[in-house]
Amino acid sequence: MTSRQYLLGGAAILAALGIGFTAAKLTTAKPAATTEAGEEHGEEHGEAGVIVMDAAKLSAAGIAVQPVAASGLAGEILAQASVEAAPDGQAVLTARVNGSVTRIFKRVGDPVRAGETIALVESADAASIAADRSVASAKAALARQQLAREERLFGQGVSPRQDLDAARAEAAAAEAEARRARTAAGAARVSGDGRSVVVSSPISGRITAAPAQLGAFVEPNAELFRVGDPRRIQIEAAVAGADARRITPGDAAVIELGNGTTVAATVRSVTPGLDETTRSATVVLTVVDPSALQAGQLLQVRITPKLAGPAGIVVPDEAVQTVEGLSVVFVRTTNGFRAQQVTVGRRSGGRAEILQGLKPGQVVATRGAFLLKAELGKAEASHDD
Secondary structure (H helix, E strand, C coil): CCHHHHHHHHHHHHHHHHHHHHHHCCCCCCCCCCCHHHHHHHHHHCCCCEEECCHHHHHHHCCCEEECCEECCCCCEEEEEEEEECCCCEEEEECCCCEEEEEECCCCCCEECCCCEEEEEECHHHHHHHHHHHHHHHHHHHHHHHHHHHHHHHHCCCCCHHHHHHHHHHHHHHHHHHHHHHHHHHHHCECCCCCEEEEECCCCEEEEECCCCCCCEECCCCEEEEEECCCCEEEEEEEEHHHHCCCCCCCEEEEECCCCCEEEEEEEEECCCCCCCCCEEEEEEEECCHHHCCCCCEEEEEEECCCCCCCEEEEEHHHCEEECCEEEEEEECCCEEEEEECEEEEEECCEEEEEECCCCCCEEECCCHHHHHHHHHHHHHHHHC
């Protein structure tokens, strides 16, 4: 071979080695440095493709992470949802009669216990109800006395049988009237002095609304307060009819809070019909830990039906970054993150399907992953130096 042929062959080999080095750069460890400065540098950055970052730096940078799970992107259903109070998690407090608000003991945001008095409404109707209760109780007591007297006389052979039967009927009627009056007073929550009705809460929670004003005249059943229990909430998602038919109770769901964090949820029920206005079904979801949610909050949910088709790994679009022409995600490690090369499939609704490179249960960076990409670039540049 001529000298020119040797030179061309050597150049081709070097080019091939360069391409191989670039492709392996993210996953191959670099040799440890032998100088003191090199040891310091290796301690900070470690292997190529690895970023050292403790929890404090992670929080300061605003980088969010989440575990990944197997799900089919085509079968995954995205829907807009809102946080609503559960049927037993909210109460509207009213006065059962008209009157004037004379006392208010709680304001918006105050905690309340079940049965606790919130306000008093003075009312002439309350006095009338209390009077009926007193009269009915007195008549019942008198009827009991007359019945006892007739029983004695009948036992002595002085009073005829029909007088005893009549006394028993009158006593039963009087007792029934007394019970009715007591029930009516209890339903109206008439106070002990008979002047006011008591406005109390049937559940524990916090005052979420308080339109009542001191001294104001209120009509029966007008809303005076609203109480909500923040622990008793549910998620209501609007889902298209075609998607609703694929959802069954028990299906897994993920609630996206909009700040990069998620909350696990489970489908509890699906309405059998569609709303006449929106033409959508309502899917009700329950959450194990509702502490991060508030009633009235708007959010997005991802529902994975049990029969969703082939399963794969799905991550937010922002979790996938491009480094030297390769798609990577940043997998959480004990000391930081490792750039992991992945194969990306379909993308839809801000989600990307990962065909290869990730396993269920691994934790990846989502919001702020581009910051890790920038940090990786600085670390690689330092290694090259």
